[in-house]
Amino acid sequence: MLDAATKALSQILSPPMRSILWKSVGLALAMIVVAAIVLQRGLSWLAGSGEVWAETMVGSDYHTLINILAWIVSIAAGLGIVVGAVFLMPAITSLVASVFVDDVADIVERQHYPAEMPGKALPVGLAIVEGSKTALLTVLVYLIALPFVFIAGAGFIVFFIATAWLLGREYFELAAMRFRDPEEAKLMRKQNSATIFTAGLFIAAFVSIPVVNLATPLFGMAFMVHMHKRLSGPRPELLEPMKRTSVPTV
Numbered sequence: 001m002l003d004a005a006t007k008a009l010s011q012i013l014s015p016p017m018r019s020i021l022w023k024s025v026g027l028a029l030a031m032i033v034v035a036a037i038v039l040q041r042g043l044s045w046l047a048g049s050g051e052v053w054a055e056t057m058v059g060s061d062y063h064t065l066i067n068i069l070a071w072i073v074s075i076a077a078g079l080g081i082v083v084g085a086v087f088l089m090p091a092i093t094s095l096v097a098s099v100f101v102d103d104v105a106d107i108v109e110r111q112h113y114p115a116e117m118p119g120k121a122l123p124v125g126l127a128i129v130e131g132s133k134t135a136l137l138t139v140l141v142y143l144i145a146l147p148f149v150f151i152a153g154a155g156f157i158v159f160f161i162a163t164a165w166l167l168g169r170e171y172f173e174l175a176a177m178r179f180r181d182p183e184e185a186k187l188m189r190k191q192n193s194a195t196i197f198t199a200g201l202f203i204a205a206f207v208s209i210p211v212v213n214l215a216t217p218l219f220g221m222a223f224m225v226h227m228h229k230r231l232s233g234p235r236p237e238l239l240e241p242m243k244r245t246s247v248p249t250v
Contacts, residue, residue: 001195004226005202007112012218016107024096025214031092089216090163090207091135094170097217098131101174104221113229119178126182127174134170141166160204167207167216168200171224179228192231199227 011017102121109118141162169189176185189196203220207213 001199001202001227004199004223004230007226008108008219008222011108011111011222012215014107016111017104017218020100020103020107021215021218024100024217027099028092028096028214028217031095032089035092089213090167091138093207093213093216093220094134094138094167095128095131097171097174097221098127100217101127101221102178104218105175105178105225108222108225112226119175122174122177126177130170130174130177130182134166138163138166160201160208163207164200164204165197166200167203167220168196168224171203171220172196172199172227174221175224175228179232188231195231196227199223 012021102119105119109116172189173182173185176188180188202223203216206219207216
């Protein structure tokens with residue numbers, strides 16, 4: 001696993017990967033800005049119009065409490081871009097990964113597994129649907145875990161574990177679906193859940209590093225291509241015909 005992570009890291013800045021890296025970073029930044037602006041506008045509404053609506057609903061007896069909540073939300077709205085970038089980064093990288101999954105996998109397979117048949121490109125619709133499902137699930141899990149942030153920092157541990165599970169799950173399935181149908185890929189992930197979760201911890205650590213985490217789609221996908229190869233074991237049917245043609249013995 002360490003070897004797979006090292007190979008993935010070393011390949012991120014390689015010449016074949018650089019154009020994908022810049023496109024991936026650009027798309028991730030654009031999505032972060034849009035998501036953060038939406039979040040900031042929503043929080044601003046809660047701090048303004050939402051305060052009036054809440055007081056109308058519950059009555060003036062809770063005026064002080066509502067004012068305190070509005071003040072907290074106002075601060076959060078002011079930090080909307082920062083909050084959005086941190087909170088939504090794993091979800092955004094899931095969507096970005098679905099766009100560049102085959103580009104990254106092709107480079108990894110050509111460099112490290114030249115004797116094997118390359119995987120088949122995923123249909124764009126399928127890749128985006130899988131990425132979108134993971135992104136939505138990530139946001140849902142984070143919303144559930146958010147209250148734990150206020151319990152002695154336990155929320156950050158919950159976030160880290162949830163990120164490891166979610167991103168490990170997505171990147172592995174994307175890598176596996178280049179060689180297997182979706183159901184078979186999901187079954188393989190379940191059969192190796194402990195190993196894939198552990199691998200997901202590497203991706204969770206990577207996505208936790210500011211700025212560097214913009215390259216998460218490249219690292220996560222390259223890493224899981226290696227992991228899928230290792231978990232699959234030798235598969236003679238994937239060898240190129242010339243490579244697996246036996247030489248007659250005399």
